[in-house]
Amino acid sequence: MMLRRVLAATGVPTHSCCMIPGVRILSSHYSRTSLIRTLSTMTTKKLIFAKHFDGEPKPSDFKLVEEKIPALKNGEVQFEALFISVDPYMRPVSVGKPLGHKMFGAQVARVVESKHPNYKKGDNVVGYMGWETHPICNPDTLESPFGALEKPLVLPDFKKLPLSLALGVLGMPGNTAFFGLTELCQPKAGETVCISGAAGAVGSLVGQIAKNLGCKVVGIANKKEKLDWLTSLGFDVVIDYKEEDVDKRLTEKVPQGIDCYFDNVGGEMSSTVLSHMNMFGRVAVCGAIAGYNAKTPPLAPMVQSAIVMNQLRLEGFFVQRWLGRWNEGILKNMGWVQEGKLQFREFVTEGFEKLPEALIGTMRGDAVGKALVKV
Amino acid sequence: MMLRRVLAATGVPTHSCCMIPGVRILSSHYSRTSLIRTLSTMTTKKLIFAKHFDGEPKPSDFKLVEEKIPALKNGEVQFEALFISVDPYMRPVSVGKPLGHKMFGAQVARVVESKHPNYKKGDNVVGYMGWETHPICNPDTLESPFGALEKPLVLPDFKKLPLSLALGVLGMPGNTAFFGLTELCQPKAGETVCISGAAGAVGSLVGQIAKNLGCKVVGIANKKEKLDWLTSLGFDVVIDYKEEDVDKRLTEKVPQGIDCYFDNVGGEMSSTVLSHMNMFGRVAVCGAIAGYNAKTPPLAPMVQSAIVMNQLRLEGFFVQRWLGRWNEGILKNMGWVQEGKLQFREFVTEGFEKLPEALIGTMRGDAVGKALVKV
Structure with a gap:
């Protein structure tokens, strides 16, 4: 265990630029x-x-x-x-x-x-x-x-x-949304993008970026306040997975099917979404919240039938794979923030x-x- | 409904090359x-x-x-x-x-x-x-x-x-094995390739092609006769999914983990295999036999945790996507057949x-x- 040590001054010149611990910061700039x-x-x-x-x-x-x-x-x-x-x-x-x-x-x-x-x-x-x-x-x-x-x-x-x-938005969550969506889902204008965990730090950005790219956007989340926020961000369809039947709502509201799925959740909800995907659909698997608290993975309807029948591609990722292109994502998102097209x-x-x-x-x-x- | 019609001759010259229905074929050449x-x-x-x-x-x-x-x-x-x-x-x-x-x-x-x-x-x-x-x-x-x-x-x-x-072997099953493995799994020499439905028309070819590419091969099937055949084809590890605990056998016999999985089955077995995969593992989803007879997909442990944690990529496919390269696969497999490296x-x-x-x-x-x- 380390000891708490408060040590004497060491002769560093006073013009060196460093924050004084304990001193309240007066400006956020x-x-x-x-x-x-x-x-x-x-x-x-x-x-x-x-x-x-x-x-x-x-x-x-x-x-x-x-x-x-x-x-x-x-x-x-x-x-x-x-x-x-x-x-x-x-x-x-x-x-x-x-x-x-x-x-x-x-x-x-x-x-x-x-x-x-x-x-x-x-x-x-x-x-x-x-x-x-x-x-x-x-x-x-x-x-x-x-x-x-x-x-x-x-x-x-x-x-x-x-x-x-x-x-x-100009860091890891922003780049997770930007690269996960654009590199793994590769959405084209006019396609339909579905997002689970849509009101999260990443999900809310994914939906807005997909809108900026000309897609229709379906967000799945929970609680009216969050769904209303997503609607205000421009999401075309929002679904409350706790209050509504996701399968039925997708059938009713997304008859054109889903081309891209940005998945933060996994499990049963994702099995349902995968069964609504179109041929050659792309899935970015960003998170698996449905399994985080469980010691063994929870059961869900098997996904391979949907994967084969519609030739789906799923890919799990950490955003670090795009470290070499980090500022490319940052600058792209920054542009949208400055234009008011990416709220956070x-x-x-x-x-x-x-x-x-x-x-x-x-x-x-x-x-x-x-x-x-x-x- | 069509009628059975036996019609008169139409003057086609007798040298035209055509088989006579009902005449026994004397040569297979x-x-x-x-x-x-x-x-x-x-x-x-x-x-x-x-x-x-x-x-x-x-x-x-x-x-x-x-x-x-x-x-x-x-x-x-x-x-x-x-x-x-x-x-x-x-x-x-x-x-x-x-x-x-x-x-x-x-x-x-x-x-x-x-x-x-x-x-x-x-x-x-x-x-x-x-x-x-x-x-x-x-x-x-x-x-x-x-x-x-x-x-x-x-x-x-x-x-x-x-x-x-x-x-x-020189047609759809052969090309399904060849392109599914080489294009979607992209195995490198020294990597470990696992195949479910390994004794099938496609699976048995996948394993042999993987061996030809320098990989270690794990085959999952059922019945001693089939497993013995796979061993005779050069499979390094064979597992009887009905008689053995697949999870335990993979832990014991495949401690290096699985890099590529050619999946013909899906469901619970595939959830187990995915949990044994290495970082950046690739999965070709060729079939989903586990779900073919069911009206709704059977339950299986959710796969998204394994997909995220090891950044796995899964892709379902029909071999028809490589129609434009059909003979490339045929000629490659033909070469192996002629060298005695691809049994059928x-x-x-x-x-x-x-x-x-x-x-x-x-x-x-x-x-x-x-x-x-x-x-």
Whole structure:
């Protein structure tokens, strides 16, 4: 277990650009904010795993530690966290992570100092630096929570848009929607795209992108408030899977059949959707929420008959396969955001120390839109 | 309903190359046989749908008719049937076909006379001319049993191999195995390929082709006799899905995981296989036998968790998508057959009139290997 260490000043010059832990941020325009690091605050805060989760995560499963920021070595970069993401995937992925280590996860950060040729002071990045206010890392050896090497990405100029969007519509969820839809579903104008989990951070973007590409869009979600929101976003048909018979509604409202299916759910609902697909239909399998809480996969009507009879193609994916094209997706989505053609919601909690409760709340379904913490 | 008509001679010269109905064929080397059409036998025999099937097909569901062969029009080709295929797919596909019409299906035939620029006398073809001894058709408007236009294909030179293979290893089953495996599974040498329905006409070829490509091969089938045959063909691991626990056997015998899965079965077995697949595994969904007899799809453990977690790609297919490359597959398989690297079995019944009972027997499971009738 690491010890909480509050260490003395180390002689870093006062003009170095770094956030002062504990000091309230006065402006959300980080790109124009220059905060001053003082000699007395050369520390970084981390939230570490104190206990393995048992059921729902609890605040006592985390421990806050404060450490001296060490001197930067060659190849390393010193960051200042601006926004940290909280996501439901953190719960299953935490299984097997060692106690005493920093909680993993993505953050938007500013480069404070760099001894790496590809990062320069003032760059804004998004990367898996974890739950820490002033992380140092060697970008070439940084691992994602999924165990692969993944360098922090230098963000393009966000112009007047908030940098927090790098965790949402201009980040992983946005690229998951963009690449999953355009690369795996390959929708053509006039085709019909169906989305399960349609009111989620990814699903709501998929539907809007499909509309932007000239498709008819069918969204499946639950609760009137969410369905109304989807309708306001331009979805052509919305179905409440808890209140309505999905099979019957698809027969009635989508007689032309479904060409593309962006699946966040799996299980019985997906068996129903697959049975409504047209010849050569394409399915991007992004998530399988229907199976996340079960120890063994739940039963559902077998899917292979529909797959053969209509020559369907299904593909599961992590968005990381398009890391080499990351900014292509970001810039495309940014264009639509700027034109008002891609709406998003953020659910922001303020304060680094609130990360555990923000995660717990998100897993309880408190968040509407992308959940994140402003450091 | 058509009438049985035996008509007088029509003055066709006696040197025209056509088979005499009812005359016993003395040689199986059709490519070298020249049969003489006589003036008194200018008729063609057909087997037509007399009754819709109710459960298992019965001989009385078919009716034999004999008709005068009409004069050939421009664009038409006159064929002489050599071998006619009987396949289980005929039972489900017959639903909804009109009474009084000729039974559909593939045959190997010789061109007797042609008024079509792409077919010349003596060409051997395979095509959906149905259950008829001397069919005439316009290749440009010929429909497959699946409702698409599909011209008869001129066969390449089979050399010393029997033309009947154009209905098996050098025809649809062979190309289903070849293209399904190489195009959709894309196996690399050293990878592990699993096949369900491995002892079938297609599955047994898939396994051998995978071995020829340098893969490890796992075959799932039922009955010791079939499993022993698969072992003799070079399959590395065989599993009896009725006698053994497939999940446990895969864990024990295939610890390296499965990279490619050629699925003829679907359902619960396939859910198990998918859970043993490696990252970026590829699945060719060729059939879904597990669901063929059920009115609604049987339940099976949901597949989407495995699809997402290992980024699997599944694709259902009909082999007809590679019609434009048909002879490429035929020639590749022919090369392996000639080298002794692709074994096959045929189950031949002699006599055009025996077609109904050959079909009934095949559907009862009498056939070992590809079932067909020698006309």
